[in-house]
Amino acid sequence: MPDSKVRVRFAPSPTGALHIGGVRTALYNYLFAKQHKGDFILRIEDTDQGRYVPGAEDYIVRSLEWAGIHTDESPSQGGKYGPYRQSERMDIYHTYAHQLLENGFAYYAFDTPEELTAMREKDATFKYDASSRNTLQNSIVLSQKTVQEYLQAGKSFVIRMKVDAHQEIEIEDTIRGKVVFNSNEIDDKVILKGDGMPTYHLANIVDDHLMEITHVIRGEEWLPSTAHHVLLYRYFGWTPPEFAHLPLILKPTGQGKLSKRDGATFGFPVFPLQWNGGDEIFPGFREAGFLPEAVINFLGLMGWSPGTDEELFSMNEFISMFSLERIHKAGARFDFDKAKWFNQHYIIISEDTYLASLVKEGVTKMFGVNFDSDYIAQVCSLMKERVHLLPEIYTQGAFFFEEVRNYDLAAVLKKYKPENHAHLENMANLILSSGNAVEEVIKNYIHDKELKMGEIFPVLRIGISGTMQGPDLFKTIQVLGNQKASQRLLKAISLFQDESKKVS
Ligand code: GLU
Numbered sequence: 001m002p003d004s005k006v007r008v009r010f011a012p013s014p015t016g017a018l019h020i021g022g023v024r025t026a027l028y029n030y031l032f033a034k035q036h037k038g039d040f041i042l043r044i045e046d047t048d049q050g051r052y053v054p055g056a057e058d059y060i061v062r063s064l065e066w067a068g069i070h071t072d073e074s075p076s077q078g079g080k081y082g083p084y085r086q087s088e089r090m091d092i093y094h095t096y097a098h099q100l101l102e103n104g105f106a107y108y109a110f111d112t113p114e115e116l117t118a119m120r121e122k123d124a125t126f127k128y129d130a131s132s133r134n135t136l137q138n139s140i141v142l143s144q145k146t147v148q149e150y151l152q153a154g155k156s157f158v159i160r161m162k163v164d165a166h167q168e169i170e171i172e173d174t175i176r177g178k179v180v181f182n183s184n185e186i187d188d189k190v191i192l193k194g195d196g197m198p199t200y201h202l203a204n205i206v207d208d209h210l211m212e213i214t215h216v217i218r219g220e221e222w223l224p225s226t227a228h229h230v231l232l233y234r235y236f237g238w239t240p241p242e243f244a245h246l247p248l249i250l251k252p253t254g255q256g257k258l259s260k261r262d263g264a265t266f267g268f269p270v271f272p273l274q275w276n277g278g279d280e281i282f283p284g285f286r287e288a289g290f291l292p293e294a295v296i297n298f299l300g301l302m303g304w305s306p307g308t309d310e311e312l313f314s315m316n317e318f319i320s321m322f323s324l325e326r327i328h329k330a331g332a333r334f335d336f337d338k339a340k341w342f343n344q345h346y347i348i349i350s351e352d353t354y355l356a357s358l359v360k361e362g363v364t365k366m367f368g369v370n371f372d373s374d375y376i377a378q379v380c381s382l383m384k385e386r387v388h389l390l391p392e393i394y395t396q397g398a399f400f401f402e403e404v405r406n407y408d409l410a411a412v413l414k415k416y417k418p419e420n421h422a423h424l425e426n427m428a429n430l431i432l433s434s435g436n437a438v439e440e441v442i443k444n445y446i447h448d449k450e451l452k453m454g455e456i457f458p459v460l461r462i463g464i465s466g467t468m469q470g471p472d473l474f475k476t477i478q479v480l481g482n483q484k485a486s487q488r489l490l491k492a493i494s495l496f497q498d499e500s501k502k503v504s
Contacts, residue, residue, distance in 0.1 A: 006038025008215050010064075010071075011204065013045045014056035017275035017282060018063050019260055020334075021219060021249045024299040028246060029217045030069045031300070031322040038214070042074035043207060044085045047093075047197045053277065057085075063272040067292050068315055081211040086203045093198035096206050096236070097159050097191055101139075105235035106191060108139040108157045110150055127187040130165035159192035161201075161232065169227045174215075174244040174324045181227035189228050201225060205232045208241055217244045217324070244324045247303045248331040258334045268336040285339075289389030291350065291358075294343035303332040312345060340388040347384050355380040355393065363394045367401045378479045382471035396469070400479065404466035407492065409499055412462040415455050416496045423449055424459060424493045431477060432486035439474040463492035 010026040012018060033040040042064070044057050057075070064071065073079030083089055100106035109128070115137070119126045126132065133140055138160070139147045150157070167183040191202035198206075208216060223245045233240040249258045252266055263270040263282060272295065273284035285295050293314065300318045301311065304327050313321070347355065356377035364370050383397040394401060427442055434441040446456055461473050464485055470476060477485040 004212070004214055006033055006036035006214050007041065007212050008033045008038065008217055009041040009043050009208070009211065009213050011043045011045050011207075011218075012060050013048060013051065013200075014053060014060065015048070015051040016053050016056055016277060017260070017271045017273075018056075018060045019258075020270050020272060020285070020295075020299070021258065022060075023063060023067055023069075023272050023295070024249065024302060025217065025219055025246060026064055026069050027067070027296065027299050028304070028322070028327070029215075031318050032215065032217060032324065033072075034319045035322050039072040040070070041079070041081070041211060041213070042071040042084065043211070044075055045200060045203065046085060046087045047200070047203050049195065049197060055277075059273065059275060066273060066286060067296060086198075086207065089203070089207070090196070090198075092210070093192065093203050093206055094196075097198065097202060100161065100191070100232075100235055101159060103235065104162070106159050106161050107133075107188075108147060108151070109133075109160050109188075109190075110137040110142075110155055110157050112156075128160065129163060129187045130184075133162075133188060156194045158190045158194055160188040161191050161228065161235070163188050163228075163231060169230050171223075171226050171230055171243060173223070173226075174242055175247075175327045176223070176245060176329060179223065179226075181224075183227075183231075186224075186227050191232075201228050201232065205229045205236075209233075209236070209238050213241050215242045215244060215324075217246065220245045220248050244327070247328050249302060250331040250333045252334055252336065254331075254333045257331075262334075266336070268339075270334075289391045290339070290343050291346045291390070293350075294339065294346040297342045297346070298339045302334070303327055312342075344388045347387060347390065350384070352377040352381040352384070355384060355390070359390050359393050362391050363401060366394060366398075369401070371401060375479075382475050382479060386469070386471065397471075399465045399467075399470070400476075404464075404488065404492070407466050407495065408462050408468060409496075411468055412459055412496055413500055413503060415458040416493075416500050417455055418497065418500060420451065420455060420459075421493065421497055423451060424456070424463075425490065427456075427460065428486050428489040428493065431489065432482050435482065436478075438477050438482065442474075459493065459496065460489065463489045463496070 008029040010029050012022055030040045042061070046052055046057070061074070061076065071077060073081060073084060075084045078084070097106065101108070116128070128136065140162070163183050163186055165184055169181045169183055171179045171181070173179050189201050190199050192198050226243055230240055250256065251258050251262055258270060260270055260282065269283045269285045269288050271282050271284045272286065274287045275282040275284065296315055296318070297313055300313055304322065306313070306321055307326060353373070356373050359380065360371070360373060360376055363376055379397055379400045380393055383393045387393055387396060398405070427445060430441050430445060431438055446453060457473065458468060461468055461470065464473065464480070465476055480488070
């Protein structure tokens with residue numbers, strides 16, 4: 001289909017929170033679509049009623065919005081190929097299932113779940129396929145009359161696709177190259193279930209065809225299903241889309257697939273946003289303090305590489321550089337430190353007002369005070385170079401929002417000299433009276449009195465922020481305001497004086 005417009009879809013099932021791997025799948029589809037000026041479609045695959053989780057669809061939509069992955073067609077936006085929720089397309093699947101029945105590519109199977117379980121108990125390798133179907137209860141074996149009677153009597157049934165034995169099913173995967181399955185390895189998959197719902201296999205390919213999807217870009221775990229899908233395309237006489245199966249995302253150890261439980265095991269989020277699923281609450285990248293730009297950069301490189309050492313990419317840069325050919329075959333290790341490294345970069349280059357808008361809620365919650373956005377922005381400007389996660393702006397910079405709780409006494413007592421005390425008091429007073437000239441005045445004072453910078457600065461710093469790790473002393477004073485800084489210093493040096501008496 002070289003001339004047709006690129007149309008790709010992200011087709012999650014609303015069975016819970018969208019795993020970060022799902023966001024990567026959506027991202028790669030989006031990048032590919034936008035690079036080709038094509039369409040990116042969100043289709044909700046909700047035919048498995050047993051696994052349906054309320055709130056999951058909304059979570060998926062919010063996650064994509066947060067990540068900046070914009071859909072062209074979706075259940076809420078609509079579009080000319082809708083509806084985009086599979087549960088609203090039942091008639092379509094029934095029509096196509098019956099078309100397969102009529103053409104001999106599918107059959108009714110009346111075996112009860114109990115009978116099938118018994119078969120499996122007898123023979124663990126049991127498969128419903130060309131080798132076993134002739135001994136089972138289905139419309140291939142039973143007379144037409146019996147089948148009609150069963151159907152009329154309302155006996156429950158499923159519809160299975162008929163997979164002939166000894167065939168090679170070849171898939172040309174853009175990432176993996178040629179993948180060949182032997183039809184003897186696969187079973188006669190159910191395509192329409194006892195409850196009248198289609199299975200994933202039928203609904204997925206019918207929709208991909210009707211929605212004119214040109215490229216199917218999805219996780220590697222779907223590769224085995226593709227054999228069935230290719231057969232279904234053949235049965236319908238349709239041209240399959242191009243397939244590209246993305247590598248797995250691996251645990252940080254590199255051993256095995258990253259699972260949703262790994263978040264708790266390794267102490268990092270594996271979901272984009274916090275998920276509240278009844279008694280299960282999973283933290284999200286957003287709540288951990290990630291910027292969407294960082295998550296996109298991180299995910300963009302988890303499985304794809306630009307072919308150079310370059311690592312920093314915005315969404316638009318990814319769109320122009322992305323290619324399916326440069327997706328790796330090997331699994332991509334989830335490296336949380338790398339994610340934080342990206343986040344640090346994006347925090348540093350972000351506008352202070354933007355950062356302030358993101359941390360304001362956290363600040364209010366933590367300190368119980370509604371701080372002015374301008375003030376928070378000034379704190380962000382000083383703290384942003386020093387943090388990896390947004391909340392660190394106000395946890396490490398708590399002294400901007402409340403009095404110092406803990407002084408680094410060990411460090412300060414190494415520098416505090418009782419003979420300097422009067423000078424420190426004088427400096428606290430100078431801070432109060434020097435307006436914008438604090439830096440100059442204090443430096444001059446230290447110089448004029450021939451004090452040692454190395455004995456004075458640490459005391460001033462720890463006196464004002466509790467720590468040596470904080471941002472520049474004079475910028476900190478400027479943000480706190482001369483009065484607060486002065487008062488704080490006076491209080492702190494008297495504490496240091498008392499403490500130094502205790503140790504001496
Ligand atoms: N509904 C499937 C899922 O949950 C879609 C797989 C595909 O993209 O074909 O991931």
